[in-house]
Amino acid sequence: MMIGITGTAGAGKSFFAQIVKETIPSFSIMELNDIAAEHNLFSGTDKFGTRIVKVSALNSKVKALQKNGKDANIALVGHLLPELKTDLDMVFVVRANLEELIKRLEGRGYQFEKIKDNIIAEALDYCGVNSIHLSKDVFEIEGRAEMENAAKLLKAHIEHGKPIDIKNKPIDKMPELLSLIKGANKYKF
Numbered sequence: 142m143m144i145g146i147t148g149t150a151g152a153g154k155s156f157f158a159q160i161v162k163e164t165i166p167s168f169s170i171m172e173l174n175d176i177a178a179e180h181n182l183f184s185g186t187d188k189f190g191t192r193i194v195k196v197s198a199l200n201s202k203v204k205a206l207q208k209n210g211k212d213a214n215i216a217l218v219g220h221l222l223p224e225l226k227t228d229l230d231m232v233f234v235v236r237a238n239l240e241e242l243i244k245r246l247e248g249r250g251y252q253f254e255k256i257k258d259n260i261i262a263e264a265l266d267y268c269g270v271n272s273i274h275l276s277k278d279v280f281e282i283e284g285r286a287e288m289e290n291a292a293k294l295l296k297a298h299i300e301h302g303k304p305i306d307i308k309n310k311p312i313d314k315m316p317e318l319l320s321l322i323k324g325a326n327k328y329k330f
Contacts, residue, residue, distance in 0.1 A: 142214050142215070142230045142299060143207055143210070143214075143215045143216075143217065143229050143230055144161075144215070144216050144217070144229055144230055144231050144232065144233065144295070145216070145217050145218075145222045145229045145231070145232040145233070145272070145275055145276070146158050146161070146216055146217070146218045146219075146222070146232075146233050146235065147218075147219065147220060147222035147223055147232060147233075147234055147235070147268045147272055148220065148234055148235035148236060148237070148263075148268050149220060149237070149242070149259050149262045149263040149267065149268060150220055150246065150249075150251075150259050151237065151242050151245035151246045151249065151259065152235045152236060152237040152242065152263065153235045153237060153288070154218050154219065154220070154235050155172070155218060156235075156288070157233065157235050157282070157288045157291070157292075158170045158172075158216055158218045160288050160289055160292045161216055161292045161295065162216075163292075164289075164292035164293060164295070164296050165214065165292070165295065165296050165299065167213075167214045168214045168215070168216050169210075169213060169214065169215050169216070170216050170218060171206065171215060171216065171217050171218065172218050172219060173194075173199060173203075173217060173218065173219030173220075173221050173222060174194075174219055174221075176199060176202050176203070176206075177192075177194045177195075177199055177221075180198070180202055182194055182195045182198045182199050182202070183195065188254075189251075189252055189254070189255045191255075194221060196221065196224045196225070199221065199225065200224075200225045200226055200227065203217065203225055203227055204227060207227065214299065217229070220268060222268070222272065222275070223267070223268050223271035223272045223275070224271075225275070226274075227275065228275065228276065229275045229276045230276060230278070231276050231278035231279070231280065231295075231305065232272045232275050232276045232278070232279045232280070233280050233281075233282055233291060234266075234268050234269040234272055234279060234280065234281045234282070235282060235283070235288070236263070236266075236269075236281055236282065236283040236312045236314070237263060237283065238283075238317065239260055239263060239264060239314060239317040239318060239321060240317070240321070242259065242260060242263055243256060243260060246259060260318070260321070261318070263314055264314040264315060264317065264318035265314075266281075266311070266312070266314065269281050269311075269312075278305060280305065280307045281311065281312045282307070283312055287307075290307070291305075291307060294306060294307060
């Protein structure tokens with residue numbers, strides 16, 4: 142089984158991947174950024190100093206992983222997942238409260254403009270909307286309880302063939318964004 146875990150920077154993708162690994166030890170966790178770094182799949186840097194990944198080259202590496210790992214449980218993790226052209230068994234989109242996301246990104250030392258870009262991407266559900274081509278099963282989850290539940294359901298699916306019964310409710314971040322726009326904050330949304 143090959144699943145995807147995506148979401149904006151700071152949303153909790155790696156945290157959820159860790160929960161999946163603890164719940165289902167047979168899963169191999171593969172961070173797309175690590176794959177790109179291992180194979181030096183970069184074309185330069187953006188205005189924030191972040192390395193720009195050659196998505197087509199990364200896509201080729203992921204296709205090779207799929208071919209070589211047919212009998213393995215693999216979780217591909219990264220915000221670039223929606224940019225790939227691949228088929229996955231299911232995708233989990235990790236969502237986050239916008240104010241909490243701001244704090245996490247500030248803690249990582251993100252610049253003002255990069256934080257705004259990520260907050261807007263989260264509010265618009267960029268990763269969720271752009272992941273629907275990856276699988277017929279795309280689930281949005283938010284918060285530790287939903288992550289733990291999703292991992293348990295995934296385990297039951299693998300071990301007993303039970304369907305993943307996550308109420309696939311869209312998570313609407315627009316009210317949070319409007320609150321940020323109306324409120325006094327240093328980001329001047």
